[in-house]
Amino acid sequence: MIHGPCGKDYMYSPCMVKGKCMCHFPKRFNGHTFFDDSGFHVYRRRRTVRVIKKGVSLDNKFGVPYNRDLLVRFQCHINLEICNSSRSLKYLFKYFLKGHDTGTMLLKKNTSSQVSAQEKKAKSLNEVKDFLDSRYVCASEASWRIFGFDIHNRWPSVDHLPIHLPGEKHIKFKTFADLEKVCNKATSKKTKLEAWFIANKELPQSQNFTYVDFSSNFTWVPSSRKWKLRQRGDVVGRLTEVHAISGELL
Numbered sequence: 001m002i003h004g005p006c007g008k009d010y011m012y013s014p015c016m017v018k019g020k021c022m023c024h025f026p027k028r029f030n031g032h033t034f035f036d037d038s039g040f041h042v043y044r045r046r047r048t049v050r051v052i053k054k055g056v057s058l059d060n061k062f063g064v065p066y067n068r069d070l071l072v073r074f075q076c077h078i079n080l081e082i083c084n085s086s087r088s089l090k091y092l093f094k095y096f097l098k099g100h101d102t103g104t105m106l107l108k109k110n111t112s113s114q115v116s117a118q119e120k121k122a123k124s125l126n127e128v129k130d131f132l133d134s135r136y137v138c139a140s141e142a143s144w145r146i147f148g149f150d151i152h153n154r155w156p157s158v159d160h161l162p163i164h165l166p167g168e169k170h171i172k173f174k175t176f177a178d179l180e181k182v183c184n185k186a187t188s189k190k191t192k193l194e195a196w197f198i199a200n201k202e203l204p205q206s207q208n209f210t211y212v213d214f215s216s217n218f219t220w221v222p223s224s225r226k227w228k229l230r231q232r233g234d235v236v237g238r239l240t241e242v243h244a245i246s247g248e249l250l
């Protein structure tokens, strides 16, 4: 997984645009991996590897981050890097939602008459054709759709775990609801956090797990608002984010 050669030793590489590598190679040597000020990762690159590719000597500055197991399994070039930003979710889902691969192409007769380039351009303007949107479906994609196979998968399930101070849980009620009833209901209707404290008192097995690990080993039963020992399924718990300015709650 070595990028290039490109740069001053190989100016004709396809990645070179205006004398610079589009993929920002070569990278810098680094003693350790860290996140820079804008939250992007900078991987460790040691001065140990030197390989010859297309007659050019390249070092670790040209190494492409990869995962060995994925390369062996798929037998192809896969660049794998950590996504550290919550904005990466937007990027991931964009690909599920942006639609199919498309291209615009035109087949026409080769008319080599003496017309200027400008005239040609004017002639080819056809508003109806401009709105044509065609799609090519290959056999493998067609069968994938016909059989209804998944086009993406999310795993494992994530259990949302609320956090609140005593007496400060979120409750929902209608505008004209009887406030006394609302308060009584709020007291009896335990949140996951309150039920976790109760489970710690009642179930001896529960005392080995912190709140965040609880969902992996216990199931939340919404009807009885209680935790019970998990029988099957993979679930991870995730705490609600608590901002640094939340004071006591943090």
Ligand SMILES: [Zn+2]
Pocket: 003, 004, 005, 006, 007, 013, 015, 016, 021, 022, 023, 024, 025
């Ligand atoms: Zn390059």
